[in-house]
Amino acid sequence: MEQWRSLLVTLAVVALLGLHDRFVRLAGSVLIFEESQGSALDKVRQEWGLTYEEWKVGGDCDRAPGLSCDEDGFVVFFYMNAGITGTIPAALGALTRLRFLDISNSQLGGTIPDAMSALARLAYLRMDYNSLSGAIPPALCELTLLEYMSLLHNMLEGTIPTAITNLFRLRDLDLGSNKLTGPLPSDISNLEALQTLKVAGNALDGSLPSAIGNLPSLLRLDLSGNKLIGELPSTMGGLMQLQYLLLHYNEFTGAIPESIKDLSSLCYLELSHNQLSSSLPTSLGLLPYLAYLYLGNNQLEGPLPSTIGDLSNLQVMHMPSNQLTGPLPDTIGQLTSLSWIHLSHNLIDGAIPSTISTLTDLCRIILNANALNQPVPDVFQMLTNIDTLRLEENQLPGSIPTSIGKIEILTSLNLSSNSLEGTIPSSLGTLSYLKYLDLRLNQLTGTVPATLGSITELQLLYVDSDEVTCGASGSSCEVEQISWTAFCHLCPDFCSSCTPPPPSPSPPPSKPNKPPCKPKRAACPRKACPKGKWCIPFVRSCKGYKCM
Incomplete structure (x- = not known):
């Protein structure tokens, strides 16, 4: 997906720069490199050990790999993605009309040369996925026509230079996965055109500047994996166009600000693995496009607000390892997109609300290690897309719902460490994809149903053998070879008196592949776009599509 996106961006830039003219030039005409350009390319070619014959004085630009020129023979497009070794030659600075430079995905090391300050017309710069070291040089901060800059995944260190805020045309800035330290520049609001700001996976410290809320065009903010501290500034409510907010794996403290309600375009909120405290703001329910909510591994407390049911587009609710209390609100049944x-x-x-029966897209329910103390509702005949159901380490009374046997694609079922009573339902034997079944530390009685022996995928089966027996040998021994190990692990004495069935001479008939448990993919709803516009499925969009 990322490779296709890079290609589309490249083609778009080529079109914007008007470089298509080289492809419609009359046959037989030759565009020769201007002398300074040919000389610089020859030096670059030699330093990188390339064998391109046209990279020289007198070379034909139209036949030169990875290059395009203007009508005067000056290089304006330089694309040498992957396979380069060495350092960045200072001779690149002689390509003074260059507007597009991509030398990403290579093995370039050393520092970024000061000579790059001569590339005054540069609009697009990619040097990501290399091994560049040293500081971000002032030279890059002089390229005031830059609209896109990616230095992702290098070994750059030092602080983010304050002068970077002079790049007032910058729309996309990615400095992720380096060794950068220090705070985010306080004048970050100077970058009014900025749409994407990614500095994830560094060692930034300090607090978020209040000016972060003064980026009116920002769509994506990713500062995850740093050492940022302090409270989230209330000014973040000014990011009204923001769609993706990723601040996980930092050291933020305090409450989630109420101003989050003003992020009316937000669809992805990732604040997990911080030290956030206090209760969840009721204003969370005012985010109409929110699809992904990650707040796990914090110190959040109090109940889930009933307004969470207003998040009609929510697909993922991920809030483990907090101190949330109270019952699950009945309004959770309104989250009909939840996966x-x-x-x-x-x-x-309290109870698992029976209203979950309306959540037919659910594929994972993980509520273990809580204090749920009411019987499990028998509503699973409606939830046939679940592949993981984990309710262990609660205080659940009553019996195991027979409707669990209706979840055809269930692979993992853990009900251990509760107060469940009665027998194991024979309907569990219809779960043909089941691999893991744990019913230990309950008050179950009776026998292990012989129907479990027909589950050929079963790998682990755990039941308290002092309360539950394996039943009559005539039935329980009639199991498939692949699940025999599971039964013998449960009842070794019983299995020792039986002879395992011989291997089948031919493999059993194959089952259809189990559908993957994933959030909804990009799709175009009916009449999604106005008349005259095409709807394009686009997974990186909050709505799952774009109108073009």
Whole structure:
């Protein structure tokens, strides 16, 4: 996906620069490099050990790999993605009309040369996925026509230079996965055109400047994996166009600001692995496009607000390892787009609301290690897309719902460490994809249903053998070879008196592949776009599509 996106961006830039003229030039005409350009390219070619014959004085620009020229023979487009070794030659600075430079995905090391300050017309710069070291040089901060700059995944160190805020045309800035330290520049609001700011995976420290909220065009902010501290500034509510906010794996403290309600375009909120405290703001329910909510591994407390049911587009609710209390609100049944709910290791009590029966897109329910203390609702005949159901380490009474046997693609079922009573439903034997079944530390009685022996995928089966027996040898021994190990692990004495069935001479008939448990993919709803516009599925868009 990323490679296709890079290609589309490249083609778009080529079109914007008017470089298509080289492809419609009359046959037989030759565009020769201007002398200074040919000389510079010859030096670059030699330093990188390339064998391109046209990279020299008198070379034909139209036949030179990775290059395009203007009508005067000056290089304006330089694309040498992947396979280069060495350092960045200072001779590149002689390509003074260059507007597009991509030398990413290579093995370039050393520092970024000061000579690049001569590339005054540069609009697009990619040097990501190399091994560049040293500081971000002032030379790059002089390229005031830059609209796109990616230095992702290098070994750059030092602070982010304040002068970078002089790049007032910059729309996309990616400095992720380096060794940068220090704070985010306080004058970051100077970059009014900025749409994407990514500085993830560094060692930035300090607090977020309040000026971060003065970026009116910002769509994506990713500062994850740093050492940022302090409270989230209330000024972030000014990012009204923001769609993606990723601040996980930092050291933020305090409450989630109420001003989050003003992020009316937000669809992806990732604040997990911080030290956020206080209760969840009720204003979370005012985010109409929110699809992904990650707040796990913080110190959040209090109940889930009933307004969370207003998040009609929510697909993932991920808030494990907090101190959330109270019951799950009935309004959770309004989240009809929900695919994953993960609230493990909290203090949630009461019942699992029966309204979850309306969540037919659910594929993972993970509520283990809470204080749920009411019987499990028998509504799973409606939830046939679940592949993981984890309710262990609660206080659930009553019996195992027979409707769990209707979840055809279930692969993992853990109900251990509860207060469940009664027998194991024979309907569990219809779960043909089941691999893991744990019913230990309950108060179950009776026998292991012989129907479990028909589950050829079963790998681990755990039941308290002092309360549950394996039943009559005539039935329980009639199991498939692949699940025999599971039964013998449960009841070794019983299995020792039986003879395992011989291997089948031919493999059993294959089952269809289990559908993957994933959030919804990009799609175009009916009449999504106005008349005259095409709807294009686009997974990186909040709505899942774009109108073009």
